[in-house]
Amino acid sequence: MVTDNWNLPVHGTLDFIFLYKLKRLKASMKIWNFQVFGNINARLKQDMLRFETAARNYDDDPANLVKLNVMKDALSTLQDTKSQQAVMLKQKSRNNWLLDGASNTAFFHNSIRSRRSRNVISELVDNRGNIITDKVLLHNHVVHYYEDKFNGMEGIIDDALFDCEHDSITLEESAMMDVVPTPEEIKEAVWDLGADSAPGSDEFSGCFYRQCWDIIHEDLIQAIIFCWNLKHIPNGANSSLIILLDKILATRLGTVLDKLVLEEQVAFLKERNIHENISLALEMINELHIKRKDDNLGLKLDISQAFDTSARISILLNGIPDGFFSINRGLRQRDPLSPLIFFLIEDVLSRNISKLFIQGNMKSVRNLIKLLEIYQHASGKTVCRQKSKVYFGGGSLTRCRYLTDFLGMSVAPFPDRYLGVQVMPGDSNTRRYFFVGYDKVCTPYEEGGLGITSLSVINEALLMKLSWKIRTSKNKRAKYLVPKFFGRNGKIKRRGEWVIVEVHHTRLVTAGINLLDLPRPVEGEDVRIWMPEYKGQFTVQSSKEIIRPRQPKFEGANLLWRPSIHPCLEAQNWKILRGACASLDQVHSRFKVEIRTKCVLCSCAEESLDHILWRCNFAAKAWTWLADTFGILPHPNLVMAFKASKGRSKMIQELWLLSILVIRSELWFTRNKKVFRIKILTGRCFSREFCIKFMSIQSGSRGL
Secondary structure: OHHHHHOOOOOOOHHHHHHHHHHHHHHHHHHHHHHHOOOHHHHHHHHHHHHHHHHHHHHHOOOOHHHHHHHHHHHHHHHHHHHHHHHHHHHHHOOOOOOOOOOOHHHHHHHHHHHHHHHOOOOEEOOOOOEEOOHHHHHHHHHHHHHHHOOOOOOOOOHHHHOOOOOOOOHHHHHHHOOOOOHHHHHHHHHOOOOOOOOOOOOOOHHHHHHOHHHHHHHHHHHHHHHHHHOOOOOOOOHHHHHHHHHHHHHHHHHHHHHHOOOOOOOOOOOOOHHHHHHHHHHHHHOOOOOOOOOEEEEEOOEEOOOOOOEEEEEEEOOEEEEEEEEOOOOOOOOOOHHHHHHHHHHHHHHHHHHHOOOOOHHHHHHHHHHHHHHHHHHOOEEOOOOOEEEEEOOOHHHHHHHHHHHOOEEOOOOEEEOOEEEOOOOOOOOOOOOOOHHHHOOOHHHOOOOOOOHHHHHHHHHHHHHHHHHHOOOHHHHHHHHHHOOOOOOOEEOOEEOOOHHHHHHHHHOOOOHHHOOOOOOOOOOOOOOOOOOOOOOHHHHHHHHOOOOOOOOOHHHHOOOOOOHHHHHHHHHHHHOOOOOHHHHHHHHOOOOOOEOOOOOOOEOOHHHHHHHOHHHHHHHHHHHHHHOOOOOOOHHHHHHOOOOOOHHHHHHHHHHHHHHHHHHHHHHHHHHOOOOOOOHHHHHHHHHHHHHHHHHHOOOO
């Protein structure tokens, strides 16, 4: 179908031919899709009904081969329809990490519902503090906001910004940037498109370009070369064509960008690692407390908006597009060239800041404020001082307040995040992790472990097995190894009497057994008996039980490791029960770091794990809501909370336990989102997130 439609004659310029063929093919594919696939959900119901009918007919007459074949055909059709529905749901859920394997339709449905519920905007607050809830007013407010944000006056560029030394590329490298793309370059750019990514505005994904490459490649290559030579992209050009042009440019620019950008810029650049900056930032924060002449000052600047570009956009609010306006600034999404151009612009700011802070005194700070103002006017960006932060140390509190007031920024509380990594001052040699000891992890579930066997225990058990085989075997190899590794006194029988170890001798006497009544040894070979097993045969499992370290019984372990509990939820609550959570009181106590230890959810009391999960006002509302739903009183102790459901049906008990575990894990996650300033949920939103998480875990559990 694609070949026949694509080869139909079209007249016009090369770029027009390619775009027109895509539009024509899209219309034909929509008709073909409706005729071939139709409504997948309706077809699935029909195929299920057809299969059930065929199965009942075959059950009534099992010897009828015609009915058997009808049932097989109906089953094959049903499986094909289910596979098509799974592909559709996978595309809608946008989970690109899920590749081939067993499909989970419930997971896809929950993923779609979860994403849609998180993305819904029900109310907004305007600049005057008025709350907007009307749908029409919401759409108008959002469109006007972004139209004003992305359209503004052209900035005045001060030549002083470029008064800094920098390297340049050679004439050959500059000429290489303008060379017409080769077919190999274009094909490589096509193969770089994500095959499973969501399609662009032209409704064609990277998978289409790969699968139909033999059909469309001539027209595509000619269109790209035509646009390249013309130095113009026609109006209405599809997003994939623009991305391919940008990918070619980005690949070429990436080969020379290392010569143009300072070493401080490390992200998205070849042979540079973002972890280098993270390591440097961690070490600098560790030295903040060292006293120096002009104190220690660090700044984390939040720069909003991006470089100038040209495009027309619509605003998607709650799944409905609204407005269609031109913009003259803003970052183009899915554009591979955007971050590279962004680095070139940011490099100007980076070089000027490095030039200012050669001496590192108060004069440098004043010059920095002037530089930021010049930079904002020239680039159209905004340095958001409310979100920017100051790292200060090695000086007095008076000096710190003076600098923060002068800069208009707040002091960053610790722990903080830099490039997605948690940073905290202190001794760099101290391990800042909260974990359960490996010896405790390598214990059975009932003792608070994860049922993992230590490698050292396995090694000893296998050595014992080898030793046992050597001592009990009769082959030649054993006869050679016995005198090599064992002494001459390793016999069981001596002078016709039983040789009984003292501990077993005491147990036999205590049990009332007369040792004189034991059967007398007779002539024959001695046989070694492995005491831990009733059959007397050596087993590795029994030897591991003898060797492994013992731990006391762990309260609540039998409530975690159940078939009805999802493994993810089991692991999260196991860490909570073991206390392996970095609450602020534990961070302060373990690492001796001066940090704010107030609860981030209520700001009323000192934070501890018990406070977060039970005593906090935020947690109290969640537990009250759960108690009203089930009519059961919760308890901070997991075992006591489960016992409160005694007398209810088994299903209610399992649901009650599952709800408790979900709330405990969600309370901890909500606290983390607040600490790391990702977002904070209201009580109503928390209840909604709980329901979504509960349904996802329930559908994905192993037995519920």
